[in-house]
Amino acid sequence: MAATPSAAQVLGRVVLVTGKEEFLSERTVVSVREAVRRHDPESEFAESTASDLTLGSLGEMSAPSLFSAIRCVVVRGLENLPDETVDGLVDYCASPAEDVALVLVHGGGQKGVGVLTRLRKLKDTVTEVKSEEIKGWKLPDFVKSEAAAHGARIAPDAAAFLVQAVGADLRSLAAAIDQLVNDYPGEQLTVDRVQRYFGGRGEAKSFAVADAAMAGDAAAALEELRWALDGGTAPVLVTSAMAGSARSIARFLGAGKGMRDADLARELGVPPWKVKQVRTEARAWSEEGIAAAITAVARADADIKGQAHDASYALERLVLTVAGLRAGR
Secondary structure, eight states, X not given: OOSSOOHXXXXXXXXXXXXXXXXXXXXXXXXXXHHHHHHOTTOEEEEEEGGGOOHHHHHHHHSOOSSOSOEEEEEEOGGGOOHHHHHHHHHHHHSOOTTEEEEEEEOSSSTTHHXXXXXXXXXXXXXXXXXXXXXXXXXHHHHHHHHHHTTOOBOHHHHHHHHHHHOSOHHHHHHHHHHHHHHSTTSOBOHHHHHHHHTTSHHHHHHHHHHHHHTTOHHHHHHHHHHHHHTXXXXXXXXXXXXXXXXXXXXXXXXXXXXXXXXHHHHHTSOGGGHHHHHHHHTTOOHHHXXXXXXXXXXXXXXXXXXXXXXXXXXXXXXXXXXXXXXXX
């Protein structure tokens, strides 16, 4: 189904939304409702939970009213549909009312898989839209697709920076892209522009520290660290970023040589664009050196969580240690 379906694609049909990613599921529900409303501004909207659904209540929700024959009906939590209602719902979905757009939302998992199997066989009347969880390494692709949906482009490094700065919540990422494309209409979103808005986020600052330290640039890493701490970045975010960078290099040294970039991205748990960076950084590290770096990160993490009085000193020592391990290669 298209991101913005037409009324012809949803009226007289059933849209089956499956998967655990609630943001994407809700976006599909909204797109169907808007398609119906564009077709008939007087159309009506009804909603129910599957646990409360009976053939009688489905009939009431889908029946024309005095005001409009066009209706959009949403049933959520399909996994909780009562057994006695399954046959009736499947029968309706095999021959849905022409003026009704029915949306069935299943939250993912194995519960209720029987009714999903039956509905999926009704290919002439049921369209499935999957809302699968997006893996961390694919989040920059989600950001790029969001920008494209707005008719904009975002550079790969800018997409990755936005993920680091905002986090993995899809709703927040979508809102960030919406803000950026409205402020830079018709222009490519570069990393400088993204940093201007989101560079103050603690996660972004912590990755800047990690990148400099892993590259062996102690001076730059210390400068980034001071900026991060002065800006209120939590020390634990710095050790988390350092740990992630060190683990990526360790995985590459252990199993990544000779792998294709797409497979390597999945193995390392990083977005595809960052594979080249990890590959380049790994050339300057030995297995012994990266093991020592991981140990240093673990020690610093324990220190800042209560075993040391001065978190700033612990992080400065970590940065110098890691940068020194790399520089000695």
